[in-house]
Amino acid sequence: MTEPPVAPLAVPIGAAAYRARRERVAALARAAGADVSVWWANHRVSYLSGFAFVPTERPIALVIAVDGETVLFVPRLELEHAQAYAHVDRVEAYPEFPGERHPMHVLADLLRSLGLRARLAGDGEGYPKVMGYTGPRVTDLTDATFTALDDELERMMQVKGDDEIALIRESARWAGRAHRLLQDLTRPGLSETEVEQAVTAQATKELLDAYQGTYRAFTWGLAGPWATYRGQVGPHSAFPHALNVNAVFAPGDTLVTGATCPMFGYWSELERSMVLGEPSAEQRTWFAHMLALQDLAIDACRPGRTCSSVDRAVRAYVERHGIGHTWRHHVGHNIGLRYHEGPFLDVGDDTVMEVGMLFTVEPGVYVPGLGGFRHSDTILVSASGPEFLTDYPRELDDLVIPA
Amino acid sequence: MTEPPVAPLAVPIGAAAYRARRERVAALARAAGADVSVWWANHRVSYLSGFAFVPTERPIALVIAVDGETVLFVPRLELEHAQAYAHVDRVEAYPEFPGERHPMHVLADLLRSLGLRARLAGDGEGYPKVMGYTGPRVTDLTDATFTALDDELERMMQVKGDDEIALIRESARWAGRAHRLLQDLTRPGLSETEVEQAVTAQATKELLDAYQGTYRAFTWGLAGPWATYRGQVGPHSAFPHALNVNAVFAPGDTLVTGATCPMFGYWSELERSMVLGEPSAEQRTWFAHMLALQDLAIDACRPGRTCSSVDRAVRAYVERHGIGHTWRHHVGHNIGLRYHEGPFLDVGDDTVMEVGMLFTVEPGVYVPGLGGFRHSDTILVSASGPEFLTDYPRELDDLVIPA
Numbered sequence: 001m002t003e004p005p006v007a008p009l010a011v012p013i014g015a016a017a018y019r020a021r022r023e024r025v026a027a028l029a030r031a032a033g034a035d036v037s038v039w040w041a042n043h044r045v046s047y048l049s050g051f052a053f054v055p056t057e058r059p060i061a062l063v064i065a066v067d068g069e070t071v072l073f074v075p076r077l078e079l080e081h082a083q084a085y086a087h088v089d090r091v092e093a094y095p096e097f098p099g100e101r102h103p104m105h106v107l108a109d110l111l112r113s114l115g116l117r118a119r120l121a122g123d124g125e126g127y128p129k130v131m132g133y134t135g136p137r138v139t140d141l142t143d144a145t146f147t148a149l150d151d152e153l154e155r156m157m158q159v160k161g162d163d164e165i166a167l168i169r170e171s172a173r174w175a176g177r178a179h180r181l182l183q184d185l186t187r188p189g190l191s192e193t194e195v196e197q198a199v200t201a202q203a204t205k206e207l208l209d210a211y212q213g214t215y216r217a218f219t220w221g222l223a224g225p226w227a228t229y230r231g232q233v234g235p236h237s238a239f240p241h242a243l244n245v246n247a248v249f250a251p252g253d254t255l256v257t258g259a260t261c262p263m264f265g266y267w268s269e270l271e272r273s274m275v276l277g278e279p280s281a282e283q284r285t286w287f288a289h290m291l292a293l294q295d296l297a298i299d300a301c302r303p304g305r306t307c308s309s310v311d312r313a314v315r316a317y318v319e320r321h322g323i324g325h326t327w328r329h330h331v332g333h334n335i336g337l338r339y340h341e342g343p344f345l346d347v348g349d350d351t352v353m354e355v356g357m358l359f360t361v362e363p364g365v366y367v368p369g370l371g372g373f374r375h376s377d378t379i380l381v382s383a384s385g386p387e388f389l390t391d392y393p394r395e396l397d398d399l400v401i402p403a
Numbered sequence: 404m405t406e407p408p409v410a411p412l413a414v415p416i417g418a419a420a421y422r423a424r425r426e427r428v429a430a431l432a433r434a435a436g437a438d439v440s441v442w443w444a445n446h447r448v449s450y451l452s453g454f455a456f457v458p459t460e461r462p463i464a465l466v467i468a469v470d471g472e473t474v475l476f477v478p479r480l481e482l483e484h485a486q487a488y489a490h491v492d493r494v495e496a497y498p499e500f501p502g503e504r505h506p507m508h509v510l511a512d513l514l515r516s517l518g519l520r521a522r523l524a525g526d527g528e529g530y531p532k533v534m535g536y537t538g539p540r541v542t543d544l545t546d547a548t549f550t551a552l553d554d555e556l557e558r559m560m561q562v563k564g565d566d567e568i569a570l571i572r573e574s575a576r577w578a579g580r581a582h583r584l585l586q587d588l589t590r591p592g593l594s595e596t597e598v599e600q601a602v603t604a605q606a607t608k609e610l611l612d613a614y615q616g617t618y619r620a621f622t623w624g625l626a627g628p629w630a631t632y633r634g635q636v637g638p639h640s641a642f643p644h645a646l647n648v649n650a651v652f653a654p655g656d657t658l659v660t661g662a663t664c665p666m667f668g669y670w671s672e673l674e675r676s677m678v679l680g681e682p683s684a685e686q687r688t689w690f691a692h693m694l695a696l697q698d699l700a701i702d703a704c705r706p707g708r709t710c711s712s713v714d715r716a717v718r719a720y721v722e723r724h725g726i727g728h729t730w731r732h733h734v735g736h737n738i739g740l741r742y743h744e745g746p747f748l749d750v751g752d753d754t755v756m757e758v759g760m761l762f763t764v765e766p767g768v769y770v771p772g773l774g775g776f777r778h779s780d781t782i783l784v785s786a787s788g789p790e791f792l793t794d795y796p797r798e799l800d801d802l803v804i805p806a
Contacts, residue, residue, distance in 0.1 A: 054644045056743055057736065077732040080771060081642040096733045098751030128531070132557070132736070132745030154535070191611060193626055197604040204596055208649055215649060220633070221624065223596055223647040230623070239484040241457045244626040246611055246618060329480040330499045333460070333535070340459055342535030348501030368483060 008211045010170035012218075012264040013163050015087040018050050019068075024156060025149075026068045032147045034121035036114050037064045038107075038138065039153070041123055043337045045072075047157055051086035052218035052265055053078060058097040059127035059135075061107060062088070065114045073107055097133065108141040116144055123150035154342060158334055159356040164266060165380060165389075168336070168358060172268035172378055172389040174261035178203040178225035179270055179392055182257060186401050188276065192229040192247045199227045207261070218265035225261040232256035237371035240328050240364055251277040251403035254371025260339075267339050269360045270390040271376035277403030279396060286326070286365050287396050290373035293317055293363040294394070297331050297345070301359055301379050301386040307349040314363045315347065326367055332360040335378060357381045358389070408580060411614045413573035415621075415667040416566050418490040421453050422471075427559060428552075429471045435550045437524035439517050440467045441510075441541065442556070444526055446740045448475075450560055454489035455621035455668055456481060461500040462530035462538075464510060465491070468517045476510055500536065511544040519547055526553035557745060561737055562759040567669060568783060568792075571739070571761060575671035575781055575792040577664035581606040581628035582673055582795055585660060589804050591679065595632040595650045602630045610664070621668035628664040635659035640774035643731050643767055654680040654806035657774025663742075670742050672763045673793040674779035680806030682799060689729070689768050690799045693776035696720055696766040697797070700734050700748070704762055704782050704789040710752040717766045718750065729770055735763040738781060760784045761792070 025048065029037040039045055039062040042055040048062050049072055058075035070088045079093040094106040104126065111120065125146045126137035139146050160168070181199040204224030207215060217223040231242030234253040249255075253276040260267055273290060275283050293314050300310040311331050318327050331345035335358055343351035345359055362376035375394055380387040393399060428451065432440040442448055442465040445458040451465050452475055461478035473491045482496040497509040507529065514523065528549045529540035542549050563571070584602040607627030610618060620626035634645030637656040652658075656679040663670055676693060678686050696717050703713040714734045721730050734748035738761050746754035748762055756762075765779030778797055783790040796802060 052646060054646070056644075057745070057747065058732075075732065076730070077643040079731075081645060084642070096749060096751075098747065098749055099733075100750050102751065129553070131741060131743035132747070134554075134745070150532070151537075193607055193611060194604070197600070197607060197627075201597070201600040201604060204600060208594060208596060213649065213651075217647055220646060223649070224600075239487070240480040241459075242484060243455060243457070243623060244620055246616065246626070248616075327479075328482075329461075329478065330502075338534060340534035342460070342537070344460065344501065344535070346499060346501055347503050348499075348505065 008214060009173070010167050010263050012216065013050060017161070017163055018048060018087040021156070022048050022064055022070055023068055025153065026064055026066055028149050028152050029064065029121045030066045032121050032149060034119045034147055035066060036111055036116045036120060037149060038062070038111065038120060038122040040127050044123055044153060046265055047337055049086045049088050051082055053081070054220045055130050057131040057133040059103050059133065061127070063111060063114060069114065071110065071114065073110060075103070098135070102135055104135050104138060104141060108138055111138065111142065116142060118144060119147060120144040121147045121149045123148070123153065157336060157341065158343060159354055160336060160358060161356070164336060167263045167266040168268050168378065169389045171261045171263040171266055172270060172391065174203065174207055174225040174263070175259040175268050175270040176390060176392045177206065178227035178261065179257060179259040179272065182227035182259065183274065183401060186249060186276070188249050188251055188403055190249055192231070192233055192249070193244060196228050200224065216264055217262040219262040222262055225259070227257060227259035229255060229257055232372060235369055235371055238366045238368050240366060240372060240374070249276055254283060254373070256372050256374050265337050267335055268378045268389060269335055269339070269376050270378065270392055271362060271374055272392065272399055273373045273375060274399040274401055275396070276401045279400060282370060284396065286367055286373045289321065289323060290363070290365045290375065291394065293365070294361060294375050297361045297363055298377065298379055298386050301353060301361065301381050303353055303355050303381055303383065305353050307343045307345050307351045307353060308347050310345045311347045323365065326365040328364055328366050332362050332376070334358055335360055353381045355381055355383050408576055408613055411617060412576065413570050413666050415619065416453060420564070420566055421451060421490040424559070425451050425467055425473055426471055428556065429467050429469055431552050431555050432467065432524045433469045435524050435552060437522045437550055438469060439514055439519045439523060440552060441465070441514065441523060441525040443530050447526055447556060449668055450740055452489045452491050454485055456484070457623045458533050460534040460536040462506050462536065464530070466514060466517060472517065474513065474517065476513060478506070501538070505538055507538045507541060507544060511541055514541065514545065519545060521547060522550060523547040524550045524552045526551070526556065560739060560744065561746060562757055563739060563761060564759070567739060570666045570669040571671050571781065572792045574664045574666040574669055575673060575794065577606065577610055577628040578662040578671050578673040579793060579795045580609065581630035581664065582660060582662040582675065585630035585662065586677065586804060589652060589679070591652050591654055591806055593652055595636055595652070596647060599631050603627065606630070619667055620665040622665040625665055628662070630660060630662035632658060632660055635775060638772055638774055641769045641771050643769060643775060643777070652679055657686060657776070659775050659777050668740050670738055671781040671792060672738055672742070672779050673781065673795055674765060674777055675795065675802055676776045676778060677802040677804055678799070679804045682803060685773060687799065689770055689773070689776045692724065692726060693766070693768045693778065694797065696768070697764060697778050700764045700766055701780065701782055701789050704756060704764065704784050706756055706758050706784055706786065708756050710746045710748050710754045710756060711750050713748045714750045726768065729768040731767055731769050735765050735779070737761055738763055756784045758784055758786050
């Protein structure tokens with residue numbers, strides 16, 4: 001994409017979809033013999049209610065009775081915010097954490113009023129230790145035993161619906177636009193930080209102009225298209241998960257990028273290897289290995305195959321070409337409301353790929369002293385095979401920045 | 404502060420400080436009868452080693468033998484990165500998660516080689532379910548029992564050393580600069596997003612110019628001064644934890660801001676209530692209540708007093724003035740490597756304040772239909788009383804933006 005998109009293509013997920021998701025959860029809880037289920041992890045709460053929020057030391061929980069009745073349990077400071085945005089039957093607030101009466105006692109009362117007697121289900125017996133939170137588990141305060149259903153909910157979240165895929169496709173479109181600006185604005189003598197910020201500002205302005213007030217990120221912090229080097233500039237790019245070091249670009253640099261855009265809570269991932277100035281023979285060799293690895297990995301993303309088979313195909317290539325010293329990590333991960341989620345394209349994950357799963361496909365090659373080489377595309381497993389949701393040039397000739 | 408700072412005032416924490424912190428942890432583990440301790444939470448790993456990283460589904464753990472020998476356990480992709488940045492005795496890498504052999508089995512071997520026999524200590528028996536991670540606990544794979552020392556480490560982290568305070572003070576200086584730009588650049592017809600991005604870009608450029616290559620954020624994502632409205636514009640500012648809604652500024656808006664700057668991993672917090680155009684009588688009244696609340700709360704931050712007493716003083720004022728309908732949350736939280744950490748300025752937290760603790764002091768008043776009113780300053784509990792680390796005007800006349 002070389003021109004900014006002009007029309008908005010995404011709309012937020014609606015109340016009926018959230019209700020349908022919760023009905024599936026209620027059915028799981030009934031099947032587990034539970035009286036009620038409780039969900040703590042912030043993205044799971046968002047998945048089931050549409051309420052996006054800043055998780056803090058103050059517990060937030062989504063409570064679903066077995067008949068589907070749903071109550072969002074929030075601290076007082078989130079009451080009106082939740083009432084305005086959450087698709088639930090009602091919102092109940094406790095004053096504060098830790099407060100005069102600890103919120104877990106308030107929640108235990110609420111759970112009892114919704115039918116909790118013998119068995120609680122959900123993704124935990126209590127709120128995790130977020131930002132200094134401490135407190136008893138619900139099961140410490142009631143006679144209920146606990147059945148974990150987090151793996152079941154994760155399996156639901158792993159397979160995306162058409163409404164979710166549309167948002168991730170739109171995220172990818174804006175990631176592509178931000179990446180185009182990143183490539184165009186990078187030049188020797190500038191720092192990664194100033195280029196990133198200029199790109200982010202321009203791409204975000206374009207998005208806001210296109211959406212005319214209807215865009216929402218549903219995230220804390222980043223609220224528009226973003227493209228970054230996060231420290232992967234020159235030899236430092238050989239660290240696959242480097243952090244920003246305010247690198248200044250110089251001719252000859254090997255570069256690894258990242259771009260995304262939160263779209264009503266959903267994410268995509270686009271990464272590219274680029275070279276500043278005419279690539280050396282060594283850079284061409286490693287780039288070609290990386291591209292061959294990504295080609296074969298993408299081709300392997302098909303329904304009915306295992307995730308592990310994708311990673312095994314990559315590792316076989318690495319072994320066959322004697323480049324094991326450049327290998328650093330598995331092929332990729334699922335993506336959705338979270339930037340990483342399972343299953344993983346890894347030799348140890350035998351999950352069978354299904355239509356509607358998404359994967360970042362991003363095998364890398366890392367050469368100390370020279371740099372790293374990694375593309376990442378967001379790939380949909382469709383009935384007819386792998387489908388690119390990201391759309392950006394992948395060949396080296398298209399990824400050389402004039403020095 | 405109205406002019407950009409020109410000299411850098413902060414340096415990263417050195418190897419000796421990390422070693423001293425770990426020696427205290429090793430002593431705690433010895434006192435608990437443990438053979439070895441293991442630390443999983445990413446900011447605790449950073450606190451004890453200086454290694455900042457992106458936490459993913461791949462477990463990272465810091466292992467400290469009772470004699471103080473320290474090994475950082477990382478996935479292959481972080482090996483060279485950790486070797487370059489972590490202040491530890493050595494780094495050990497496992498291939499990948501989940502991998503052909505699950506990393507917890509590799510870690511169990513490492514722990515045994517470092518002396519684990521009967522008792523493990525630390526902040527958890529296994530890696531938490533980050534980004535889709537699943538796996539056994541270390542205690543499932545060994546004969547060891549587990550003693551939690553996370554509360555003890557939290558108490559260490561709650562009281563800051565001079566090296567940490569210097570970084571937070573410098574963070575506050577740059578937060579102030581970003582806030583000055585935010586106030587200067589906001590005007591009717593612009594959107595919160597475009598103003599935020601312009602501010603962030605300019606303040607970051609100033610910081611990079613001042614530091615001449617020596618600045619590091621040690622964070623993932625944000626890498627410089629940042630100022631934001633995060634949706635708290637006009638009536639939407641009545642949601643204490645709103646998210647960005649791309650609000651467009653209009654005369655009469657009540658505004659609540661936030662500003663910070665990551666400084667070698669450490670944070671400060673600066674927030675201000677502002678008004679766009681001549682304040683109404685109603686805005687003046689609520690602003691005055693908010694300022695009175697913050698004054699009395701700051702004055703109460705003294706060594707030997709309890710955290711709960713600060714919140715009680717605020718709540719007494721609220722009750723005395725009959726404004727309980729505008730109350731939404733407790734007074735504040737400790738801050739350091741994490742943006743929120745305990746103890747909390749809350750009626751339910753009877754921690755006694757000590758010299759070296761830091762608090763955000765941020766009581767708020769929220770009026771549906773009109774907006775929210777909240778200042779936050781980062782306050783050091785010093786022997787002589789409360790000390791402002793943030794330095795920015797607090798009076799309404801200084802916080803009116805021309806409409």
